Amino acid sequence: MKGFSILSVIVSVFRAVHMEQIFVYGTLKKGQPNYFRMMDPDNGRAEFVAHARTVEQYPLVIATKNNIPFLLNVPGEGQRIQGEIYSVDQKMLKFLDEFESCPDLYQRTTVQLEVQDGLGEGENTLESGSFVNASVYSTTTYEPEWLQKPTYESYDAHGDHGLRYVRREDRSPE
Numbered sequence: 455m456k457g458f459s460i461l462s463v464i465v466s467v468f469r470a471v472h473m474e475q476i477f478v479y480g481t482l483k484k485g486q487p488n489y490f491r492m493m494d495p496d497n498g499r500a501e502f503v504a505h506a507r508t509v510e511q512y513p514l515v516i517a518t519k520n521n522i523p524f525l526l527n528v529p530g531e532g533q534r535i536q537g538e539i540y541s542v543d544q545k546m547l548k549f550l551d552e553f554e555s556c557p558d559l560y561q562r563t564t565v566q567l568e569v570q571d572g573l574g575e576g577e578n579t580l581e582s583g584s585f586v587n588a589s590v591y592s593t594t595t596y597e598p599e600w601l602q603k604p605t606y607e608s609y610d611a612h613g614d615h616g617l618r619y620v621r622r623e624d625r626s627p628e
């Protein structure tokens with residue numbers, strides 16, 4: 455059985471180095487319109503790690519005629535953003551890059567987070583109140599007037615802003 459446990463250590467180390475922590479704040483969160491895509495094994499693997507909020511403030515706005523949430527890469531403006539940290543494998547990361555039209559629409563950058571609760575299990579545990587860096591899809595390629603839009607601390611597609619998110623499949627061509 456010793457050989458088996460060494461193998462499982464190697465496997466978990468291999469998995470750990472190939473996993474990446476990403477912070478989601480919009481439609482990929484639990485209960486939001488694109489959550490199912492992260493839970494679809496065909497797209498790869500995503501494991502919930504913790505709820506967290508950004509250390510710095512950012513404008514989180516809803517823009518375009520499809521009412522898409524964007525975290526504008528303008529630290530110091532807006533609010534500290536609430537979201538969720540997931541540990542994802544390389545396959546899921548590649549899927550998300552394509553899904554988020556990275557790097558055209560969003561760019562994957564690093565964000566500093568304060569962990570709010572560590573509900574993850576095993577290697578995914580993070581202590582509440584601790585700080586961690588994760589990848590985030592934020593945007594620097596925004597229209598100047600987006601900076602005038604209302605900002606949100608926590609995105610909810612069904613919030614009382616009434617701006618209905620249009621799923622990719624339902625969008626009309628430009």
Ligand SMILES: *[C@@H]1O[C@H](CO)[C@@H](O)[C@H](O)[C@H]1NC(C)=O
Nearest residue numbers: 564565566584585586587588
């Ligand atoms: C996160 O990144 C910043 C900037 O690179 C660095 O100063 C900080 O120590 C990092 N924090 C953690 C918890 O790794």
